[in-house]
Amino acid sequence: MSSGEAIYKIDCMKITKNIGMFLLAVYLIIDGLLGFGVNFGPAIFLLYLIALGAGVFILIGK
Incomplete structure (x- = not known):
């Protein structure tokens, strides 16, 4: 696997690791x-x- 393919796979798999932002x-989306x-x-x-969970997780930085 070339380095370009490895970077592409990493970028595709990286959605979000921050649960507050995900929530x-x-x-x-639901509100829309x-x-x-x-x-x-x-x-x-x-x-x-x-909404409550998102606010709490964003405040505590998770």
């Missing part, structure tokens, strides 16, 4: 879907839990 991304009229019904409380 924030999930929150923003709600703006288009997607209805999650009573499971909407999960959005608040995701």
Whole structure:
């Protein structure tokens, strides 16, 4: 494997190691879907839990 291929594999596999930012991304995607009229019904409380978790993890730096 050449060094160029190794760098490409590393870049492709690197999504995020920061769980707070990952949860924030999930929150923003779900919130955006709600703006288009997607209805999650009573499971909407999960959005608040995701937002709370994202805020906590970002504050503690994880």
